[in-house]
Amino acid sequence: MGLAACGGGGESQQKGKGKNGGQPGQGTPQVGYVVVQPTDAALVTELAGRTTAFESSDVRPQVTGIIRRRLFKEGSIVQRGQPLYEIDPRLYRAAANQAAANLQSAQANREAATILAQRYKPLAEIEAISKQDYTNALAQARQAAASVAQTQAALETARINLQFTTVPAPISGRIGRSLFTVGALVSSTQTDPLAQIQRLDPIFVDIQQSAGDILSLRRSLASGGVAPTRAQVRLKLPDGSDYGQTGTIEFAEALVDPTTGTTTLRARFPNAQGLLTPGMFVRASFAQAIDRRAFLVPQAGVSRDPQGNATVIVVGPNNKATQKTVTAERTQGPNWVVTKGLSEGDKIIVQGLGKLRPGQTVKPVPANTPQNVQAPPQGEGGGGGAGQQKGR
Incomplete structure (x- = not known):
C-alpha cells in the first residue's frame, strides 16, 4: 500500500513537470506595473x-527707590502701559515741586529784567543814561529768559522722574515671576530686571x-x-x-x-x-x-541591492524584466521620489516581484488587475491524495 501511494505521487509529479523541468503549472508570470511620468515633488x-x-522685554526701573507695591499677578497676561510696580514717589514729588518753584522765581526775574531793559531803551536814546547801562539791562533780561528755559527743563525732568516711580509694562504679553519684592531697593543702574514679559x-x-x-x-x-x-x-x-x-x-x-x-x-x-x-x-x-523632474514610484516597486543602491524592475523590450539603478533618497507619502535613472513612460513593476528575476519574460498588466488563478491539473496534489486514500 505504501508503494502504491508513493507511485501515485511520483506519477503525478512527472505529469506536472514542464519541458524545462519546472514546477507544476509554472509559466510566464503575470506582473502588475505602473507608468511613471515626471511630476512636481516638494x-x-x-x-x-x-x-x-x-517679543521679549525686561521690566527695569528708571529711577532709584524702594518698591512700595507690586500691581500684577505673576504669570498673568499684561497689556502695554499697564502699571506693574510703584516705587516710593515722595522724593521725586518734592523734587518736582521744587523745580516748579524755581521756575516761578525765574519767571519773576525775567519779567523784572525785561521791564527794566524796556525803560532804559528811551533813556539811552536821549542819552539820559549811558548806553552801557542799557546794554547791561538788556543782557540781564536775556539771562533771565535763559534761566526760565533752564528751570522749565529741570521741571520737566523732575516730572518725568516722578512718572517713572510707576513702572509700566513695555509690551503686551505674559509676565513671569517677580525678581524683587516689596521693600527692595532698586536703581536704574542695576543689572537684574524686575521681571520679564514675553509675547x-x-x-x-x-x-x-x-x-x-x-x-x-x-x-x-x-x-x-x-x-x-x-x-x-x-x-x-x-x-x-x-x-x-x-x-x-x-x-x-x-x-x-x-x-x-x-x-x-x-x-x-x-x-x-x-x-x-x-x-x-x-x-x-x-x-x-x-x-519638477521627479518621478513618484510606489514604495513596493523600489528595492535595495547589497551595496544599498535603489533599484527598480521595468518592463523592457519583448516584455523582458529589466533592472535599473535609480536615485531615491526620500519618500513622499506612499511613494519614493526618484530623481535619476528613469525615463518618461517607463513601466515600473510593482506587483509580482516575489520570484521575478531580471531578464525573465513576463506578462505585464496594469497594477491591481485581478490575477487569474487556475486550479491545478488532474493528478497534481489531488492524485497524491487519491493514492493515499488507496493506501489506507
Whole structure:
C-alpha cells in the first residue's frame, strides 16, 4: 500500500513537470506595473528647531527707590502701559515741586529784567543814561529768559522722574515671576530686571540648517528644474505628536555660525492656545523648493541591492524584466521620489516581484488587475491524495 501511494505521487509529479523541468503549472508570470511620468515633488527637509518668544522685554526701573507695591499677578497676561510696580514717589514729588518753584522765581526775574531793559531803551536814546547801562539791562533780561528755559527743563525732568516711580509694562504679553519684592531697593543702574514679559502669540521657531545643504539647494535652483516655493512648516512636538497648525519661514540669516557651520531659519507659528513655550525643542519639516523632474514610484516597486543602491524592475523590450539603478533618497507619502535613472513612460513593476528575476519574460498588466488563478491539473496534489486514500 505504501508503494502504491508513493507511485501515485511520483506519477503525478512527472505529469506536472514542464519541458524545462519546472514546477507544476509554472509559466510566464503575470506582473502588475505602473507608468511613471515626471511630476512636481516638494523637496521636504526635516530639521531640529527651538521655540523663541515673538517679543521679549525686561521690566527695569528708571529711577532709584524702594518698591512700595507690586500691581500684577505673576504669570498673568499684561497689556502695554499697564502699571506693574510703584516705587516710593515722595522724593521725586518734592523734587518736582521744587523745580516748579524755581521756575516761578525765574519767571519773576525775567519779567523784572525785561521791564527794566524796556525803560532804559528811551533813556539811552536821549542819552539820559549811558548806553552801557542799557546794554547791561538788556543782557540781564536775556539771562533771565535763559534761566526760565533752564528751570522749565529741570521741571520737566523732575516730572518725568516722578512718572517713572510707576513702572509700566513695555509690551503686551505674559509676565513671569517677580525678581524683587516689596521693600527692595532698586536703581536704574542695576543689572537684574524686575521681571520679564514675553509675547507668545505668535511664536518663533529657530531652525538650524547646515551651510552645505543651503549651498546645494541654491545650486539646484540656479541649474533649473527646481523652483522655489514659500515654505509651509509643520512641527513635531517633543512627545512626537503633530502640532496641528502650520507656520511660514520668515527669513534666513545671512551669516553662518563658525562653531556649528549652520544657518538659522526663523519660522512663525500661531500659538493662541499657548501650547508652545520658549526654549522647547521641536522637529520642523518644510518644503524649500519643488523638483519638477521627479518621478513618484510606489514604495513596493523600489528595492535595495547589497551595496544599498535603489533599484527598480521595468518592463523592457519583448516584455523582458529589466533592472535599473535609480536615485531615491526620500519618500513622499506612499511613494519614493526618484530623481535619476528613469525615463518618461517607463513601466515600473510593482506587483509580482516575489520570484521575478531580471531578464525573465513576463506578462505585464496594469497594477491591481485581478490575477487569474487556475486550479491545478488532474493528478497534481489531488492524485497524491487519491493514492493515499488507496493506501489506507
